Amino acid sequence: MYPSGMSGGGDSSQAMVKVQPDGSAVVTVGSCDIGQGCKTIMAQITAEVLGIDYEAVKVVNDDTDNCPLSFGTFASRVTYVDGLATKLAAEDARRILFEVAAVMLECSEDELEAIDNQIRVKGNPDKALPIGEVAGAGTFGMRKLILGLGHYMRDPAAMDPETGECDPFCTLAWAASYAEVEVDTETGEVEILRLVNSYDVGKAMNPTHLEGQIDGGATMGVGAAMSENLHPFYPSLDFQPDNLGDYAIPTTMDVPDMESVIYECPSTNGPYGAKGIGEMTANTPGPAIVNAIHDAVGIWITNLPATPEKVLRALDAKGA
Amino acid sequence: MSNVIGQRVTRYDGMAHVTGETKFVDDQVVPGTLTVKALRSPVSKGKIKNLDISAAEKMPGVAGVITAADVPCNAFGLIPDQPVLVGEDIRYKGEAIAAVAAVDEDAAMEALEKIGLEIEEQQAVLDPLEAMKDGAPQTRPEGNFQIWDDNNYRQVNLGDVDKAFEQADEIVESVHLHPSVEHAPMEPICSLAVPHAGPKLTIYTVSQALYFHLGMLCGILQMEPGDLHCKQWKAKTGSAWRHNTGYADLNYVGGTVGGGFGGKNDIMADHVAALLALKTGRPCKWRWTRAEDLLYSTFRGAWHITIKDAVTKQGRIIGRQMTSIRDAGSYASLNPYVVEKHCYLGAGPYFIPNVRVRGYCVYTNKPPASSMRGFGITPAAFATEVQMDQIADRLGMDPWEVRMTNAFRKGEFTPTKRILNSVAVIEVLQNLAAKAGVELPGHLKAMASTQERG
Known part of the structure; x- marks a missing residue:
């Protein structure tokens, strides 16, 4: 959403x-x-x-x-x-x-x-x-x-400070992702086998652009879920990566097969019913991957990214 | 082809991009351009006791050195709390203290080494959970919390959450940490400021919000119409959106950006390049290294999120309480807006009649966090969607069923009582299942957003 x-x-x-x-x-x-x-x-x-x-x-x-x-x-x-x-x-x-x-x-x-x-x-x-x-x-x-x-x-929205009641946005777009993963219980490595992304965009103004944006955003979501961490010893700043070798954004080798499916539920006021989905494309893949890891091996990774170390520790804790 | 909405027309600038014809800021070549480098704080918190640029200024090849004393209005941002260059109080490691413009990178780097700097280091707080405690060292003079209406949190309250917890069959709670994430665009931070006779100034920028930054830079330079150097103007509103203050003297040039993802919503280099251009009368370019970009540019601050749900045996969520803590780093930037957006929509695409969201924006001595793709909703989506599977797991239910049972229907409303008229959560899930090859049970296949909740 x-x-x-x-x-x-x-x-x-x-x-x-x-x-x-x-x-x-x-x-x-x-x-x-x-x-x-x-x-x-x-x-x-x-x-x-x-x-x-x-x-x-x-x-x-x-x-x-x-x-x-x-x-x-x-x-x-x-x-x-x-x-x-x-x-x-x-x-x-x-x-x-x-x-x-x-x-x-x-x-x-x-x-x-x-x-x-x-x-x-x-x-x-x-x-x-x-x-x-x-x-x-x-x-x-x-x-x-x-x-x-x-x-x-859009006119500025009045807001009630106690309840937060307000009408703060133009429209909402909706999305969901489905992930299949394989977890290596020896090494803790997680391979994403398949990622399916489903979107309501109001109106697909240019389906090629849309698919590109969904795949690109999903890749960012995969990075946040699997490998990216600006402060690996959070909350300290120790060993903060200062190059793109250490700060591991996904490469093409890390990106799974991706498919997307588009639905058009028009916004009431947007141009031709369009909604904006630029940002949200990074949101749903992460939780889908974490939920798939749970489905596979019964552990919850609630502290991202899901590094092999965290997976192994969680497997150890579960086995204990 | 004139009916092109919905068509797969060729990307407007695609050919220019893939042939390398597109010009980004660093591709702009202006003869006589000086190279800018900054002296950055080696500590996360401290007081500057002495800053001496006299030796640096005399170095061969150095055209100008600036410090806080050279900044007409040394506070910027939507909440103008951030100095262009530190005057006295250092709030994060890497904060810029002085900047040099020289004929080349070597000369600029050598000049930085000649700047005399004495700092009295103070105790930094990097952990927002520590910063929230009573008696914690102050991370900034305004206090460690962002204040909203006398509260140290932003809130959204719908219905009676306590009553919902009394009525619940199950209470499901989960705790999440979404880490700090960097935008990592292909094009790092870069700015080129070119002074013209007039006086006028052209800024070649990586900004993803030209007008925002035009207004902010006018404020920093304290410009009146037609006078770049007027010192009379004072910030009256405390807003970055300053009207009639010299827009005509500045031209912000950009519009084609090598990736932003929210990392170019804050001014990061334009102000220093502009000040040095005005001081030296020559074009000045400040191009951050990839290391500077990773270490000192804005990023998605970490989030600590606790969700507690009141759930019925049938999988209906009747109450949700979210407590979210944003590690904002050392300056406001867009953090308060990020937290507000989190509070508006953090509870997810589900109709929950009783909701309590508290979003804390906590300041630490990290570099300032700010906007990143998804603002505060990305970490909320992570937490709430893992929570949905945890609810299903607890109740022994199908996660698809839990989601579709609770999904917004047309005419229902968000926790801020915004009534929804374009709703497709159920349809998006049905499409997802079909594409993924998941066979949903008949009653879920028959569900629709337009049906009233039974």
């Missing part, structure tokens, strides 16, 4: 969508792509709303002089919050295109739709104009800057 957006609300994201004179578009947001792929998602949303090719969208997010405000890339918020801002901005830009096209097609704006790189009268392919023609006429003929603006912020 994980929320989208900052707990307590009040986190803003803005977006600008500019339609160029040839009908291509530039979407500008202030959130960072830390590898999760938000540039792809913002380009997809812009293309979807404007009815243009994904390849015709450029994404700019690289400085504060040019990009609008975003609180940042954390709290699994970017697809949801920036996604809503981008959708609003693209709809705003599309509204300007419709103003132009309504004059050109001699119809009202609400009769129009944007699809297949055209602005056309809904359901009437004969009354259609290429979007580049509309954008060009709007820019040069009508002296317009086809710039759409969007801003999404």
Whole structure:
């Protein structure tokens, strides 16, 4: 279980969508792509709303002089919050295109739709104009800057200090993991044979990205469960690892076969029903692995990571 | 293809990444850039008795040395408790005390050795359980606890937990330790500050939150619009979110980050690079080594979690009490927010009518912990999901049945009374079982989140 957006609300994201004179578009947001792929998602949303090719969208997010405000890339918020801002901005830009096209097609704006790189009268392919023609006429003929603006912020939530009662998040996504392990009772080594991850994401905006994020997060979960410990003699700082040989994040050899299954229970307000799952992908594999170890050999490892030493000690204690 | 939502379109920047074309901070080359190195505290707690940079400043190749005296507003953070450079009180081993900008790494390292430093070491507390005790040495002047509304913990209370324990058939308790975990992104901490005539400053940053850090750096530099060096501005709100204080003088450049995972939500290098750039008038780059990144950057602080559940013979959880202790390290960073998020949702995706969560944010003399992927929920998920299997084990029940029996249904609410309208815990479990090849009994297959609880 994980929320989208900052707990307590009040986190803003803005977006600008500019339609160029040839009908291509530039979407500008202030959130960072830390590898999760938000540039792809913002380009997809812009293309979807404007009815243009994904390849015709450029994404700019690289400085504060040019990009609008975003609180940042954390709290699994970017697809949801920036996604809503981008959708609003693209709809705003599309509204300007419709103003132009309504004059050109001699119809009202609400009769129009944007699809297949055209602005056309809904359901009437004969009354259609290429979007580049509309954008060009709007820019040069009508002296317009086809710039759409969007801003999404969930209101800050009031909180009762005694009960903690509040409505702190946009939506919740759900996940569960299943692990099969083999425990070597001689050495204490645990091999993860199989890991299955099941998610509700609201809407799978880009299934390839989603699967990558699930596998990547699960790998992080495997690391936290099996090998990573910044303070191996916790709470002391002794022998703290200072290189990636000693601080053991999983290698490809440590990662089991992974499969994922996606469910779409739409969020009520997210873009196209989407929910954010960026962070939670690291959460469920760890307990699944620990529970599988118990299922295999009857010990509980409640102090992570489940190193061979801890497994052997627990087996000893159980045998005694 | 214009209908692209839900489609497997090619990653926008994938080709640039895999061909090495993408530029990260360390790929930015600006002629005349100075190399920055920091003098870090060798002790976990102490007082600086003497700091002498005069010899270091005179070293060949050294363009500038800064200490706390060079920082206009030497307190930053969401709760602005953290100095850019230690003035007097050292709170963790590795805390930066001074920084040097020199023509190359050798010159910078040699200059660090010439800095005179005398410290009176004090007793550090590294164990949060020790720090919580009465009479424990102070890990920081504000006290060892984060305070919320006169309490030294954050709380969520729903229903009557004590009554639930009286009514329980079984009481199941488990204790968990989730260790300290490092983000370990491929791209370590790095910052390049380039001064321009004007005065203006461009910061090339690894930040995963450009605007957050733009605002924070404006506060540190005490900037008014159009004046980088104005000393008049005072923090009025105590907030990092400072409006109209010189955003126009700074440009934060980044947006493409080589991994963050929450490890780049705090300013770690931009402030020092900026201060040295302003002092020397030259571009300054501070690139942390992998060792510095592992030893001194933020991390997921350890969690001690105790869960006690009141359970019926049928496997229904009627009461849950969680006591969670976060080892926050030495500064607030995002720790209080992490603990709040833990308290909101820590009890898990289950409808439990009586819940008491107490989250303690305890300060120790470790480097500051902060956000990491999952904030406070990752350790909570570990503890609660192992607890679910322990309940099943105690009752001799199928763990799938225990989870699905207690899973949220549509229209039910979380411990903070947030009513849920998009719920799929049961469906996610059913899908998981199907994919894993686990045959669920008929009544679990027939269950649905939209059914009212019987």
